[in-house]
Amino acid sequence: MAEIRTRIAPSPTGFAHVGTLRSALFNFLFARKNHGKFVLRVEDTDQNRLVEGALEDVVKVLHDFKLDPDEGFVWDNGVKEQGPYAPYLQSKRLPIYKKYAEELIEKNHAYYCFCTPQRLEDLRKSQEAQKLPPKYDKLCLSLSKEEVQQKLANNEPHVIRLNVPADQTIRFTDLIHGEISISTNDIDDQVLLKSDGFPTYHLAVVVDDYLMNINYVLRGDEWLPSTPKHILLYSAFGWPSPQYAHLPLLLSKSKKKLSKREGDVAVKDFLAQGYLPEALLNFVALLGWNPKTEQEIFTLDELIEQFSLDKVNKSGAVFDLEKLDWINGLYIRKLSLEELFARISEYLSEAKTAPREFVLKILGLEQGRLKKLSEIGDRVRYFFHEPEYDPALLVWKKGSAETAKQNLIMLSSVLSNFDKSEFIKDNLELKIKNLITEKDLTNGEVLWPLRVALSGLEASPSPFEIMDAFSALPGGKEIILKRLQNAINSLA
RNA sequence: GGUCCCAUCGUCUAACGGUUAGGACACCAGGUUUUCAUCCUGGCAAUUCGGGUUCGAUUCCCGGUGGGAUCACCA
Numbered sequence: 001m002a003e004i005r006t007r008i009a010p011s012p013t014g015f016a017h018v019g020t021l022r023s024a025l026f027n028f029l030f031a032r033k034n035h036g037k038f039v040l041r042v043e044d045t046d047q048n049r050l051v052e053g054a055l056e057d058v059v060k061v062l063h064d065f066k067l068d069p070d071e072g073f074v075w076d077n078g079v080k081e082q083g084p085y086a087p088y089l090q091s092k093r094l095p096i097y098k099k100y101a102e103e104l105i106e107k108n109h110a111y112y113c114f115c116t117p118q119r120l121e122d123l124r125k126s127q128e129a130q131k132l133p134p135k136y137d138k139l140c141l142s143l144s145k146e147e148v149q150q151k152l153a154n155n156e157p158h159v160i161r162l163n164v165p166a167d168q169t170i171r172f173t174d175l176i177h178g179e180i181s182i183s184t185n186d187i188d189d190q191v192l193l194k195s196d197g198f199p200t201y202h203l204a205v206v207v208d209d210y211l212m213n214i215n216y217v218l219r220g221d222e223w224l225p226s227t228p229k230h231i232l233l234y235s236a237f238g239w240p241s242p243q244y245a246h247l248p249l250l251l252s253k254s255k256k257k258l259s260k261r262e263g264d265v266a267v268k269d270f271l272a273q274g275y276l277p278e279a280l281l282n283f284v285a286l287l288g289w290n291p292k293t294e295q296e297i298f299t300l301d302e303l304i305e306q307f308s309l310d311k312v313n314k315s316g317a318v319f320d321l322e323k324l325d326w327i328n329g330l331y332i333r334k335l336s337l338e339e340l341f342a343r344i345s346e347y348l349s350e351a352k353t354a355p356r357e358f359v360l361k362i363l364g365l366e367q368g369r370l371k372k373l374s375e376i377g378d379r380v381r382y383f384f385h386e387p388e389y390d391p392a393l394l395v396w397k398k399g400s401a402e403t404a405k406q407n408l409i410m411l412s413s414v415l416s417n418f419d420k421s422e423f424i425k426d427n428l429e430l431k432i433k434n435l436i437t438e439k440d441l442t443n444g445e446v447l448w449p450l451r452v453a454l455s456g457l458e459a460s461p462s463p464f465e466i467m468d469a470f471s472a473l474p475g476g477k478e479i480i481l482k483r484l485q486n487a488i489n490s491l492a
Numbered sequence: 493g494g495u496c497c498c499a500u501c502g503u504c505u506a507a508c509g510g511u512u513a514g515g516a517c518a519c520c521a522g523g524u525u526u527u528c529a530u531c532c533u534g535g536c537a538a539u540u541c542g543g544g545u546u547c548g549a550u551u552c553c554c555g556g557u558g559g560g561a562u563c564a565c566c567a
Binding site: 009010011013043045046048049113117120124128131132133134135157159177180181182183186187188190191193194195196198200201202205220221222223224225226228246248249251253255256257283286287288290292293294296313314315316317318320322323324325326327329333366368369370396397442443444445446447448449450451452455457458459460461462463 | 493494495496497498499502503504505506507514515516517518525526527528529530559560561562563564565566567
């Protein structure tokens with residue numbers, strides 16, 4: 001059996017989006033699972049829509065998500081091509097497409113078309129007015145050989161169109177959808193080579209997939225309607241078609257295809273918000289695929305092990321941010337403190353200047369509470385800046401301002417006698433809770449004001465944890481006492 | 493509009509033609525807790541409709557309805 005070869009073929013017309021990531025993942029998984037090759041080819045045939053940096057972004061995303069291609073563009077602190085079928089950049093393959101387009105003309109499977117954009121537009125308008133599907137009317141097919149030669153000699157602008165035969169039925173088996181058939185009467189004479197000499201997607205994808213020995217094409221469902229054109233092309237060339245598997249679309253909340261207009265799509269934006277690559281990957285893996293078990297959390301190796309096309313669904317999947325948040329929180333909790341530190345520094349400017357031990361303690365407190373790394377700054381601001389809050393917040397819901405004040409005074413006096421080495425969470429908890437018992441107080445009336453005095457927040461880690469963290473900071477004890485004093489004063 | 497695709501809780505999904513239609517997220521309630529988060533328990537919530545086939549349809553077939561994709565010298 002021939003080696004299985006899949007590819008991801010993004011168009012560098014914008015930053016990599018999650019649909020591309022999901023497509024890349026499935027192609028990658030299928031290739032790895034079957035000991036095949038995963039190829040990255042870049043479809044930059046639309047000169048007008050090229051976006052600066054888009055190629056680099058796709059390559060970087062694949063690398064960040066550990067989906068490095070076996071051939072095509074590799075990440076090397078830059079971008080370079082690598083592999084036996086180079087170039088993998090379609091704009092560097094122009095002569096190839098020209099040659100194959102002309103071959104089709106010789107075989108009468110394609111023809112030159114000199115129609116002006118104006119005529120095409122008029123044609124389309126009149127067809128729409130008659131409620132007919134817009135389709136080229138094959139006018140230029142009736143040109144004589146001499147007329148064509150004359151026009152070419154005159155350098156008249158022209159394209160090359162596929163000559164779609166009438167009254168045939170194109171049938172193929174999609175690995176996900178099953179048997180699909182479409183009449184050639186519904187297929188337009190697609191432009192193959194544009195007037196600027198660049199191929200359209202349809203020509204380029206077929207020629208390159210063939211030349212690069214791609215035998216499994218896993219791509220989004222939006223390509224299903226144009227697959228017959230591609231099959232027609234393979235057949236016109238006399239080449240065997242690859243196996244097709246059309247993946248269910250990723251949908252926005254309103255169930256439309258996920259796009260720039262519909263929902264958030266750029267992978268880099270998700271990363272910027274502090275979604276971990278492994279969490280995002282785990283999440284998109286489950287969109288349209290599932291292992292038929294109840295497992296939901298996977299390593300890449302587990303995905304490779306368990307992936308198969310017959311577990312891919314047919315219907316589109318809504319990109320549900322709430323579930324992504326849950327998965328991301330899970331992955332954040334699985335990180336070691338050192339890993340979390342390394343990943344979070346860009347979201348926490350103080351991480352670079354504050355004592356490492358102090359920051360690690362803080363991260364330890366917040367690790368279980370974060371859904372996205374970007375939330376960290378707001379959550380721990382009180383560790384670096386004196387909190388501002390309404391003094392009324394110091395009063396426990398079942399307590400009074402007076403008891404809050406008395407308890408804070410008591411705590412302040414006790415804590416001021418503590419040795420620095422005593423500011424350890426377990427010790428603080430033991431001592432203070434004993435104190436509460438001795439004095440016949442309740443946890444709430446003591447711990448709530450203490451916690452608010454320290455954090456200024458309605459919700460935060462426990463006061464023992466906060467003080468423990470401060471103890472990792474030179475002068476931490478003084479900060480604690482100062483905050484207690486501020487609280488006492490504010491209650492006066 | 494033509495063509496094609498699709499259809500189980502709000503969302504992601506599971507269920508050889510026989511299950512009290514299962515799990516997860518979200519949500520709600522309770523437990524733990526000074527608060528929040530975590531964690532544990534419980535709850536709410538679905539087979540689009542109509543015909544067949546069958547002893548029996550979520551499951552197979554047909555039709556309706558609904559949703560989506562696509563119809564460029566964009567991919």
